[in-house]
Amino acid sequence: MNILVTNDDGLFAPGLRALVEALLPLGTVWVVAPEREQSAAGHAITLHKPLRMDPVQLNGLGVEAYSSNGTPADCVILGCLTAATRPDLVVSGINKGANLGEEVLYSGTVSAAMEAALQGLRAMAVSICSYDTEDFSAPARAAVLLAGPVLEAVLPDDCFLNVNVPAVPWNELTGVEITHLGRRAYINAVDRREDPRGRPYYWFTGEPRESRSGAGTDIGAVNAGRVSITPVHFDLTSHETGPRLEEAARVLNEGIGPR
Amino acid sequence: MNILVTNDDGLFAPGLRALVEALLPLGTVWVVAPEREQSAAGHAITLHKPLRMDPVQLNGLGVEAYSSNGTPADCVILGCLTAATRPDLVVSGINKGANLGEEVLYSGTVSAAMEAALQGLRAMAVSICSYDTEDFSAPARAAVLLAGPVLEAVLPDDCFLNVNVPAVPWNELTGVEITHLGRRAYINAVDRREDPRGRPYYWFTGEPRESRSGAGTDIGAVNAGRVSITPVHFDLTSHETGPRLEEAARVLNEGIGPR
Numbered sequence: 001m002n003i004l005v006t007n008d009d010g011l012f013a014p015g016l017r018a019l020v021e022a023l024l025p026l027g028t029v030w031v032v033a034p035e036r037e038q039s040a041a042g043h044a045i046t047l048h049k050p051l052r053m054d055p056v057q058l059n060g061l062g063v064e065a066y067s068s069n070g071t072p073a074d075c076v077i078l079g080c081l082t083a084a085t086r087p088d089l090v091v092s093g094i095n096k097g098a099n100l101g102e103e104v105l106y107s108g109t110v111s112a113a114m115e116a117a118l119q120g121l122r123a124m125a126v127s128i129c130s131y132d133t134e135d136f137s138a139p140a141r142a143a144v145l146l147a148g149p150v151l152e153a154v155l156p157d158d159c160f161l162n163v164n165v166p167a168v169p170w171n172e173l174t175g176v177e178i179t180h181l182g183r184r185a186y187i188n189a190v191d192r193r194e195d196p197r198g199r200p201y202y203w204f205t206g207e208p209r210e211s212r213s214g215a216g217t218d219i220g221a222v223n224a225g226r227v228s229i230t231p232v233h234f235d236l237t238s239h240e241t242g243p244r245l246e247e248a249a250r251v252l253n254e255g256i257g258p259r
Numbered sequence: 260m261n262i263l264v265t266n267d268d269g270l271f272a273p274g275l276r277a278l279v280e281a282l283l284p285l286g287t288v289w290v291v292a293p294e295r296e297q298s299a300a301g302h303a304i305t306l307h308k309p310l311r312m313d314p315v316q317l318n319g320l321g322v323e324a325y326s327s328n329g330t331p332a333d334c335v336i337l338g339c340l341t342a343a344t345r346p347d348l349v350v351s352g353i354n355k356g357a358n359l360g361e362e363v364l365y366s367g368t369v370s371a372a373m374e375a376a377l378q379g380l381r382a383m384a385v386s387i388c389s390y391d392t393e394d395f396s397a398p399a400r401a402a403v404l405l406a407g408p409v410l411e412a413v414l415p416d417d418c419f420l421n422v423n424v425p426a427v428p429w430n431e432l433t434g435v436e437i438t439h440l441g442r443r444a445y446i447n448a449v450d451r452r453e454d455p456r457g458r459p460y461y462w463f464t465g466e467p468r469e470s471r472s473g474a475g476t477d478i479g480a481v482n483a484g485r486v487s488i489t490p491v492h493f494d495l496t497s498h499e500t501g502p503r504l505e506e507a508a509r510v511l512n513e514g515i516g517p518r
Contacts, residue, residue, distance in 0.1 A: 042301035042332070043364045050452070050460040073301070078461060081449040102377060102493055105302045118361060118444070145514045149507035159497045161504075176511040178504045180496040185377070190340040193309070201309040202337060227511060231500035236363055237439040238418045241490035245420075245437045248408035252435040252486060255404045 001027030001147070004087035004116075006075040007095065008038040008108025011056060011067045015094035018136035019126065020061055022144050023091065031058065031065040032079035034072060034108075039097075041108035043115070044071045053078050072112035080119050089147060090116035093126035094139045098164050100129075100218045101184040101210075104232060113160045114234055122151055123160040129222050130167030138173060139165035142227055155231070162230040166222050174225035181230055182217030184210050260286030260406070263346035263375075265334040266354065267297040267367025270315060270326045274353035277395035278385065279320055281403050282350065290317065290324040291338035293331060293367075298356075300367035302374070303330045312337050331371035339378050348406060349375035352385035353398045357423050359388075359477045360443040363491060372419045373493055381410055382419040388481050389426030397432060398424035401486055414490070421489040425481050433484035440489055441476030443469055 003023050007016045011033040023029050032053060051074055053066045068075050076090060092112035099107040109125045116123035124146060128139045142165050150161060162181075166173060188206040195201055213219035221228035262282050266275045270292040282288050291312060310333055312325045327334050335349060351371035358366040368384045375382035383405060387398045401424050409420060421440075425432060447465040454460055472478035480487035 037307075040304045040306050042303035042330075042370065044301035044303055045299045045365050045463065047299050047463060048296075050462055052458075052460055054458075071301075074463075077463060078449065081447075082451070082461075104495055105373065105377075105493055106304050111301065114364065118364075141514065142511060145511050146507055149504075149510050153507055154503055155500060156497060159500050161507075170515070173515050175515060176508045178501045178508050180498060180501075181494055188340075190337065192341070199311075199313075201311055202341075203309055204304065204306060204333075204336065227515075229504060229508060229511075231497040231504060232495045233497035233500070234361055234364055234495070235440055236491045236493070236495070238415065238490040238492035239439060241414060241418050241492070242437045242439070244413055245408075245488060245490060248405055248412055248420075249435045249437050249488060251408050252401060252404050252488075255400065256429070256432050256434060256486075 001089060002085050002087045003027055003029045004079045004090045005029060005031045006033045006072055006079065006092050006112045008034065008041060008072045009096055010034050010037045014134060015096055015136050017058065018140045019091060019094050019143060020063060022140035026144065026147055029063050031063060032068055032075040034075060035067040035069055038071055038108045040106045041071045042106055043073055043111035046070050046074050051078060053082065072108040073115040076112050076115040087121055089151060090121050090123040091126060091143055094136045095127035097127065097131045098129040098222060099125065099127045099162060100164055101182040103184065104162055104181060110162055117158055117160040118234060120157065124150060124163055126163045128165050128167050133167045138170045141170055156233065158233045158235055159231050162232045164218055164222050164228045166225050168225065173227060176227045176229065177221040179218040179221050179228045179230045180216055182219035183212035184219065260348060261344050261346045262286055262288045263338045263349045264288055264290045265292045265331055265338065265351050265371045267293065267300060267331045268355055269293050269296045273393060274355055274395050276317065277399045278350060278353050278402060279322060281399035285403065285406055288322050290322060291327055291334040293334060294326040294328055297330055297367040299365045300330045301365055302332055302370035305329050305333050310337060312341065331367040332374040335371050335374040346380060348410060349380050349382040350385060350402055353395045354386035356386065356390045357388040357481060358384060358386045358421060359423055360441040362443065363421055363440060369421055376417055376419040376493060379416065383409060383422055385422045387424050387426050392426045397429045400429055415492065417492045417494055418490050421491045423477055423481050423487045425484050427484060432486060435486045435488065436480040438477040438480050438487045438489045439475055441478035442471035443478065
């Protein structure tokens, strides 16, 4: 099995190292990851500047590894298009901090897995639900156990997995749940300050409000101590909404006039 | 009607100016837009550096306007959280170049409308299907005609519209279609070069391959000369995939062991 690993916390993040170490027994692992932290990078692709992909040593791991000035999604494209063999699996993480609900829209970790799915590859994003743990053993073990079934599962082409693991030791996990994305509205405040020259500047702030975290959601699952596995796709069409737009289409069609 | 306008081509892009001019008769228009081009910025939110939002003049338009060093999504948050009144409608564009199929995942234009929907606002992204037109009159007129019905339509909370207008004069449009997102796989090649010191660098390249552009898709509609209106949401859950993951969940549950 050829496994490409990336993340958004940067090449030297301990979560990436733990993931690589855990996946090594499964096959050939190589790494293309951002040279520095790229959290909240979203699904950005770098079209307007040249990208670097420089070989680096990950001490003691003995895997091929590259540092890039690009985003996590860039790293996946670089990894796929420059390697001799396409990866069988792309794993992004282990991210420090959960990626739940609409955080998947902002998350560099998740965007890397989404880019892999766009490239037609099997992929998962793996996160641990804490910003200040140094113990990545539970999510690393989850990634290893999932790798086989994910390769074998009959998934739609446009689908990948978003995996969130509570920050507890493995034997304190209470189970696994296949979930749907909940909703955490945050970034709901802005802090206005003034620089030494009196010009204003702004910091985003606000706390997550778990506005949709009930049964079946990813948020509910991790709150209950379970590993959350959400199948995520990239078809953003709101299929059920089409019929409600008939009036808008009619107005516009009238504006255009008869053909 | 209070209308917030943003884009990803930058505050002084002619497409934004055409949009503001067209929307002015509908109510109060104000602008918060990136100071420079942000194409393919994805849905990035700036958490790690302070943001600027400096007042600027848009010659002759007489609207409140701000230039920001942030992404299009940042601009929407700044616009919503710093204004005295919440916008009734957020319009992003007019983007030079179509935003079709999975381009919505990369598009700064679309991410601005998505952020507005996340903030609970009505929103649409408007693009013209050409990179080298200077005539934005057709998409501007479409935006104006849509504004009313979009405000009145019974849309789900998490839904906004992605509007693409063929680059032809208004009277050459062949109609309007409510569509779903097609698929254009591109960024499928990388150009490796060497800098003057012999170190490699990379440019992404590749041409769009319209791999899902048939009846009902946004790509098919604009190819037929029609205005495409796609309802887009931000629930990325692949709801139909859950049952196919039972084996993966079982393996992981077995790994965790009985509770």
